[in-house]
Amino acid sequence: MECKNRADVVIIGAGIVGASTAYNLAKLGVKDVVILDRGTLCGGSTGSCGAGIRAQWGSEMNCRLAIAAIDIFEQLDDELGLPVGLNQGGYLLVAYSEEEFETLKTAMALQNKLGIKSKVVSLEEAREICPALDASDAVGFTFHARDGHADPFLTTFAYVEAAKRLGVSFYRKTECIGIKVEGDRVRGVSTTKGEIDADIVINCSGAYSHVVAKMAGVDIPNWGERHEIMITEPVAPGVCPPMLMSFSGNYYIQQRPHGSIICGMSPDGHEQSFDTSSSWRFAAEMSKKLVRLLPSVKGVRVVRLWAGLYDMTPDGSPIIGETDVKNFYHSTGYSGHGFMLGPVTGRILAQSITGAKPDIDFSTLDYRRFEQGELIVEHSIT
Ligand SMILES: Cc1cc2nc3c(=O)[nH]c(=O)nc-3n(C[C@H](O)[C@H](O)[C@H](O)COP(=O)(O)OP(=O)(O)OC[C@H]3O[C@@H](n4cnc5c(N)ncnc54)[C@H](O)[C@@H]3O)c2cc1C
Structure with a gap:
């Protein structure tokens, strides 16, 4: 043209x-x-x-931006006249130490002050939200039901x-x-x-x-940082409806509407890079995390690995x-x-x-x- x-x-x-x-x-x-x-x-x-959408942030600016973004996503099909694939299964955040749980709760207090209805949930409730979850080693969870993902x-x-x-x-x-x-x-x-x-x-x-x-x-002062991600073949629906995420556990895992599980983690060392290659190391480590958290998916096949760039600021x-x-x-x-x-x-x-x-x-x-x-x-x- x-x-x-x-x-x-x-x-x-x-x-x-x-x-x-x-x-x-x-x-x-x-x-x-x-x-x-x-x-x-x-x-x-x-x-x-990964196309996750969450209002559970730690800074006031991100909380304000993210909840306003969720308001927009919720009516975006109508506004743009085409479907955007929004799916609101919530984000279930997992803490593995008392200190991390305190940090999640401090962030939650800020979120609640700004009108975001995130809450602490028990292990039992976490299992109701995410039926295949094995998180007996977790110390605590927070959840926000309006979080989710859309199709990028x-x-x-x-x-x-x-x-x-x-x-x-x-x-x-x-x-x-x-x-x-x-x-x-x-x-x-x-x-x-x-x-x-x-x-x-x-x-x-x-x-x-x-x-x-x-x-x-x-x-x-921003830079590219390579992040790897992968997707499995479809499994039965309802295995992991929310985005399951942990900062110390270093993972995010979610099931797409057609059943595939998409998951990723941050790289060691957080090097500056424009590299978007995939590695077996990531596939092996991520698969172990996936099966530890969702044991019923053991044996599922990974159908694609890829990598992209985070555009990081200090x-x-x-x-x-x-x-x-x-x-x-x-x-x-x-x-x-x-x-x-x-x-x-x-x-x-x-x-x-x-x-x-x-x-x-x-x-x-x-x-x-x-x-x-x-x-x-x-x-x-x-
Ligand atoms: C593995 C992974 C998982 C992620 N998960 C999430 C998530 O769950 N939720 C979330 O919100 N975000 C997530 N992100 C981050 C998210 O992808 C980015 O923050 C977002 O896509 C940035 O959008 P953008 O439009 O700024 O950049 P981009 O989508 O990178 O678009 C920039 C465009 O600029 C073009 N361009 C560059 N240079 C030039 C040039 N000189 N001339 C013309 N065009 C140029 C490029 O071709 C590119 O298409 C993830 C990222 C990765 C890599």
Whole structure:
């Protein structure tokens, strides 16, 4: 497709964040939005993710964003006119020490204060929520019933289709190779398909966003981190309806609606990397955890392994807002939870850009917080 050479807004990156931002800008009346990707829709982390959605966070900012995102997800099929595959089986968080349980309960108190109805559940209740669970070594559990997961492909596709209906142009196989800056403001982008002049440019390029930011002379301290994940053949429904997750146990496990179990864990050492290869070591370790937690699935076959990139920041919270280059914005650094936050951050960034009051004040997510030592530390990450 021939690219236009002028737009009001160019968005770099067609993952969930770029797609939601494009849709929300168009919905708020911005006429000429272009979203471009060097690959295609969901070709980055969004297409590799576990797609969990939870409001059980440890920082006030993430709690506020996540519960607003759940409100959006719950009516997203109607809003976008296509199904997004939302499934609300809850998140069951598992603590393996008194200290960890206390941390979960402190986070729960914050969540409850912000209107999130998470609660402590007993081992017996945990087994009712997750019938195949063997967690006799656990010390405690918290649960939030409105948590769950959606389909990352369906969700992003639905956003882009709705955006296109509102006039947004989507260019795939179009790599941003330069950002045009004149004086103190952005003027557009150079791409492998030509130049596009634009008043506003938004960097939604995920784990590569620090590379894209640098094209405008802006430094952001985020990095890619490889995370592996796998999926099994389908097993009987109802084995693990919630997302089962533990920070110290280092796992997340959930059953998809068609019966397959999808599960992942964090890598040793948390190295900075753009590597997305899979390893036998992960497959072996993850399989052991899976069978220990859900003994009835012993013998199930793993049908696919893959890896994707977390777009990490030093405090585990996203970077959203305008940069020192006027009209050049970031919406990046989602640190492993951008799928669930994309719907709300796309909305509030679009509100801010169009001069409306954002539903949630996100000014503290400015990238200058790292220099100023005003971090928004989020520990509740697997
Ligand atoms: C294994 C795994 C499990 C995860 N589980 C969850 C989960 O359960 N819940 C959750 O909320 N999140 C999860 N995440 C995190 C989530 O995937 C990301 O936070 C989210 O997808 C980020 O979306 P994005 O749109 O910012 O980035 P991406 O989806 O990576 O999109 C960025 C796009 O930018 C494009 N791009 C890059 N450079 C350029 C360029 N120069 N020019 C043009 N295009 C460019 C890329 O091709 C890519 O398509 C997980 C991630 C992984 C890897």
